[in-house]
Amino acid sequence: MRLLPFDYATRNLGRSPGRLVLAVLGSALVVLLVIASAAFVRGMGSSLSLPEENSNVIFLGAGSEESVERSEVSTRAAEVVATLPSVRTRLGERYVSPEVHIALAIRTEESQVEGRLTPVRGVRPTAYLVHSQVHIVGGRTPTPGADELMVGGLVGGQLGVDASRLALGKTLLIDGRPWSIVGHFRAPHTVMDAEIWMALTDLQVVGQRDDLSCVVVTLDPALGDFTDAEVLAAQRLDLELTAMREVDYYGALARFYAPIRAMVLVTASLIALGGILGGLNTMVAAFAARVREVGTLQVLGYPRRAIILSFVQESVIVAATGALIAGVVGKLLLDGIAVRFSMGAFGLVVDAPVLAIGIAAGIILGIVGALPPTLRCMKLPVGQALRG
Amino acid sequence: MRGLIMFSVLMATFAFAGCTTKDSAPKPGGAAGGVSSGLPDGIMLSSAPADAKPLGEVKKSAKKGDKVTFVARVGGTKHPFVDGRATMIVIDSSLAACDALEDDDCATPWDYCCEPRESKTANSATVQIVGDDGKPLALSLKGQGGIEELVTITVVGVVTEKNDEGLMVVNASGVHVKKG
Numbered sequence: 001m002r003l004l005p006f007d008y009a010t011r012n013l014g015r016s017p018g019r020l021v022l023a024v025l026g027s028a029l030v031v032l033l034v035i036a037s038a039a040f041v042r043g044m045g046s047s048l049s050l051p052e053e054n055s056n057v058i059f060l061g062a063g064s065e066e067s068v069e070r071s072e073v074s075t076r077a078a079e080v081v082a083t084l085p086s087v088r089t090r091l092g093e094r095y096v097s098p099e100v101h102i103a104l105a106i107r108t109e110e111s112q113v114e115g116r117l118t119p120v121r122g123v124r125p126t127a128y129l130v131h132s133q134v135h136i137v138g139g140r141t142p143t144p145g146a147d148e149l150m151v152g153g154l155v156g157g158q159l160g161v162d163a164s165r166l167a168l169g170k171t172l173l174i175d176g177r178p179w180s181i182v183g184h185f186r187a188p189h190t191v192m193d194a195e196i197w198m199a200l201t202d203l204q205v206v207g208q209r210d211d212l213s214c215v216v217v218t219l220d221p222a223l224g225d226f227t228d229a230e231v232l233a234a235q236r237l238d239l240e241l242t243a244m245r246e247v248d249y250y251g252a253l254a255r256f257y258a259p260i261r262a263m264v265l266v267t268a269s270l271i272a273l274g275g276i277l278g279g280l281n282t283m284v285a286a287f288a289a290r291v292r293e294v295g296t297l298q299v300l301g302y303p304r305r306a307i308i309l310s311f312v313q314e315s316v317i318v319a320a321t322g323a324l325i326a327g328v329v330g331k332l333l334l335d336g337i338a339v340r341f342s343m344g345a346f347g348l349v350v351d352a353p354v355l356a357i358g359i360a361a362g363i364i365l366g367i368v369g370a371l372p373p374t375l376r377c378m379k380l381p382v383g384q385a386l387r388g
Numbered sequence: 389m390r391g392l393i394m395f396s397v398l399m400a401t402f403a404f405a406g407c408t409t410k411d412s413a414p415k416p417g418g419a420a421g422g423v424s425s426g427l428p429d430g431i432m433l434s435s436a437p438a439d440a441k442p443l444g445e446v447k448k449s450a451k452k453g454d455k456v457t458f459v460a461r462v463g464g465t466k467h468p469f470v471d472g473r474a475t476m477i478v479i480d481s482s483l484a485a486c487d488a489l490e491d492d493d494c495a496t497p498w499d500y501c502c503e504p505r506e507s508k509t510a511n512s513a514t515v516q517i518v519g520d521d522g523k524p525l526a527l528s529l530k531g532q533g534g535i536e537e538l539v540t541i542t543v544v545g546v547v548t549e550k551n552d553e554g555l556m557v558v559n560a561s562g563v564h565v566k567k568g
Contacts, residue, residue, distance in 0.1 A: 062465060062466075062505075063466075063499075063501070063505075065466075227470060227471065227472045227473050230470045230471070230473070231470050231473050231475050231516075231524060234465075234470050234475050234476075234477055234514050235475070235514045235516075235549065235555075235557050236555060237464075237477065237509055237512050237513070237514060237554050237555055237556070238509065238551055238553035238554035238555035239555075240505065240509060240554075242465075242466075242467075
């Protein structure tokens with residue numbers, strides 16, 4: 001088959017610079033929306049999923065398997081759980097983390113009438129052993145009894161303030177009292193990244209509770225498995241415990257939020273479809289003006305398939321250029337942006353798979369947007385096409 | 389060629405017959421009906437011990453080391469069995485499971501979610517069948533000899549853990565499953 005040269009398609013793009021810019025921008029907007037949706041779904045999904053090799057077990061109050069914030073566990077439970085032979089030990093320290101989880105209204109300014117509900121976790125130092133994803137990136141851990149706290153990387157987005165407002169030494173208002181920020185931590189792609197951490201006893205005082213929300217332990221696979229934890233929970237009916245793998249706990253939460261993710265994808269698909277239909281409209285008008293050109297090319301001996309291919313090339317170049325622009329904008333502006341949800345917040349994730357989805361959407365947009373109007377042009381007999 | 393085919397058919401027949409024989413062989417302790425496997429001989433009782441009392445009554449007075457015989461139902465929690473360990477949770481038969489209530493469509497009536505938590509704790513016990521090492525056997529009790537959620541069972545065993553807050557662990561030496 002005799003093909004039209006590739007630069008025929010590229011040179012054609014420059015015939016109407018205004019239309020070219022609009023087409024590229026239109027494509028970029030549609031692809032940016034696809035990227036934002038994919039980043040949302042991926043960000044939410046990754047914040048609620050843990051690697052399979054995670055060997056943490058959460059001991060919750062029986063009947064509170066669906067929410068650690070509603071769970072109540074006796075403080076004695078931590079001592080009992082620590083006797084589990086399969087708990088990991090390092091330099092004599094057991095990987096047992098008794099924790100309190102409460103969503104507190106946090107104010108950043110005195111003048112603020114209502115604070116923003118933010119997940120706060122009360123911990124002991126062993127929490128840093130059990131939650132290995134947490135890395136302190138600035139400052140230090142809070143001292144018990146000193147009204148100190150440490151903030152995660154997404155807390156700024158959660159509270160709606162700049163990072164500078166959460167600098168070391170600044171204060172946040174909890175329960176009407178100023179609490180000093182003494183540390184910054186990151187726990188990327190986990191719900192912990194949107195949390196505030198403070199000493200366990202401090203949060204118990206603030207929350208007016210003398211029990212725990214849960215006890216998290218890390219098991220040593222060489223010493224035992226999850227069944228040991230289940231047996232302990234079954235034996236200690238007095239503590240009213242239930243044992244769950246941390247992976248399963250967050251897996252259940254992810255399933256709970258699956259309809260929201262599906263809704264986001266459907267919305268994005270519908271808007272992308274709207275973009276394609278809008279693009280089709282433009283392309284029909286653009287190609288209709290090129291009917292005579294199509295006829296001339298046919299007279300010159302180019303087969304219809306070659307002409308269709310050339311037109312699709314043009315369209316794909318435009319759409320792919322828009323997709324590339326959207327990818328750069330998405331990576332620079334969207335990646336890591338905090339999105340609030342009931343579990344706190346998660347960061348949008350614009351990574352390689354998300355960018356690949358965006359580029360693929362752009363290419364599909366280019367092909368699907370060009371084919372119908374091109375085929376419509378081709379239907380005309382050559383003579384009629386030459387008359388325009 | 390025909391000989392080879394006959395030989396293959398015969399071998400296949402023996403292989404399947406072998407599987408069938410293995411699966412249908414009587415299991416130790418399976419006398420009480422239902423299928424049980426891996427349990428020590430004599431654990432599953434064919435008749436209920438005559439001197440059994442309700443679990444709630446036994447739990448009030450039992451001490452560590454006591455030999456006890458009680459009647460209870462399997463349940464008291466959403467997951468009364470531990471997968472892969474011979475451990476289960478039982479609750480006094482006098483407490484009403486959720487399916488006993490009218491207009492209740494609870495999917496897991498054996499969790500007794502309609503009962504107050506204190507009542508459940510006071511009337512529950514952990515029953516386990518242990519090996520020589522004192523640890524629960526590495527098998528699930530669910531399905532053994534007809535043991536299922538909400539089934540009434542009679543347990544003969546020794547109290548190994550007990551406190552006033554609700555803890556009671558019984559190492560069972562005999563379990564009878566009530567039919568029907």
